[in-house]
Amino acid sequence: GNSVTQMEGPVTLSEEAFLTINCTYTATGYPSLFWYVQYPGEGLQLLLKATKADDKGSNKGFEATYRKETTSFHLEKGSVQVSDSAVYFCALRSSNTGKLIFGQGTTLQVKP
Amino acid sequence: NAGVTQTPKFQVLKTGQSMTLQCAQDMNHNSMYWYRQDPGMGLRLIYYSASEGTTDKGEVPNGYNVSRLNKREFSLRLESAAPSQTSVYFCASSAPGQGTYGYTFGSGTRLTVV
Numbered sequence: 001g002n003s004v005t006q007m008e009g010p011v012t013l014s015e016e017a018f019l020t021i022n023c024t025y026t027a028t029g030y031p032s033l034f035w036y037v038q039y040p041g042e043g044l045q046l047l048l049k050a051t052k053a054d055d056k057g058s059n060k061g062f063e064a065t066y067r068k069e070t071t072s073f074h075l076e077k078g079s080v081q082v083s084d085s086a087v088y089f090c091a092l093r094s095s096n097t098g099k100l101i102f103g104q105g106t107t108l109q110v111k112p
Numbered sequence: 113n114a115g116v117t118q119t120p121k122f123q124v125l126k127t128g129q130s131m132t133l134q135c136a137q138d139m140n141h142n143s144m145y146w147y148r149q150d151p152g153m154g155l156r157l158i159y160y161s162a163s164e165g166t167t168d169k170g171e172v173p174n175g176y177n178v179s180r181l182n183k184r185e186f187s188l189r190l191e192s193a194a195p196s197q198t199s200v201y202f203c204a205s206s207a208p209g210q211g212t213y214g215y216t217f218g219s220g221t222r223l224t225v226v
Contacts, residue, residue, distance in 0.1 A: 034214050043116075043202060043217040044155075089154060093214070098143065098162070098206075099170075100215050104154040 002027045006090050006103035013080055013110050021075040021106045023064075023090035031092040033057075033066050033073040034100070038087040047075075047088070080110045115139070118203050118218035125193045125225045133188040133221050135203030143206045144186035145170075145215065146178060148199040155202065161186055193225045 007022040025033065032051040036044040048057030053068035062077045073090060090103040116137045125131055137144065142163045147155040147170075157170030161180040175197060177189045186205075190197060200222050204215040 032213075036214075036217075043219040044204075045217070046214045049214055091214075099157065099160065100145075100204075100206075101157075102154040104152055 002031070002092060002094050002101050004090050004092055004101055004103035006088075006106050008104075008106070010107040010109055013108070015082055015110055015112055016079045017110075019075070019077040019080045019084075019108065021088055021090075021108070023073045023075065023103060025071050025073065025090075025092050027071075027092055027094060029095040031094050033064070034091045034093065035062070035064055035073070035075050036089040036091060036102075038089065038105075040086070044089065080108070082110045082112055084108060085110045116203055116205055116216050116218035118201075118221050120221060121219065122222050123224070125190075125223065127194060127225060129193050130189065130191050131193065132190075133201055133203075133223075134185070135187065135218060136185045137203075137205040137216070138184065139205060139207075139216065140183070141205035141207055141216070142183070144180065145204045145206075146176075146186070146188045147202045147204065148172065149202060149220075150199050158188065158201075193223075195225045197223065198225045199223060 003026045034049045035047040037047045048059040050057040050066035056065045064075045087105045089105045119134045145160040146158040156172045159178040161167045164183045179187045203218040206215045207213045
């Protein structure tokens with residue numbers, strides 16, 4: 001079946017550090033891949049997406065590249081800010097069922 | 113503002129009580145979903161409705177029922193609440209078509225069953 005695995009958190013970084021949150025997936029067909037962000041006390045917001053192999057999604061300084069050969073969609077940011085502190089979810093949407101499947105989430109804490 | 117609206121935002125229930133979580137979207141989306149979020153487990157799909165008039169079970173449907181009242185509204189009912197149903201519940205909707213669209217989420221309902 002389809003599944004998403006994220007690196008375990010929490011991830012604690014100093015401001016301006018480089019961020020990588022790993023995400024790998026298992027899927028049949030050709031899924032679309034997403035990163036969602038959840039700020040404290042709020043719902044999930046779409047951060048970025050990629051719909052086919054080698055696509056790069058980007059938004060607010062975050063990037064992720066759809067790597068079919070390694071079944072990965074790692075999230076990166078060159079210089080994190082305190083305001084980036086949140087929970088990040090990797091997800092895939094199956095082309096067969098249309099349902100969105102989430103990883104377990106990774107908590108990021110950025111310290112000044 | 114356009115989006116997904118959930119009510120209530122917070123609720124405390126006693127074991128055995130019933131309640132209905134309400135969800136409405138104004139984006140003319142066909143599909144709607146209910147998820148629960150628990151620490152370390154990500155979001156798990158409870159029920160979904162691919163289109164008006166249809167509903168299907170997700171990963172964790174036991175103890176819940178749903179109603180797709182019309183295209184806009186999708187409610188989740190707990191008939192006899194249990195402490196294991198303490199969670200944060202999110203409603204979401206998505207545009208027609210498979211695959212390339214993400215979901216739009218509501219802000220959540222924080223439910224505690226004592």
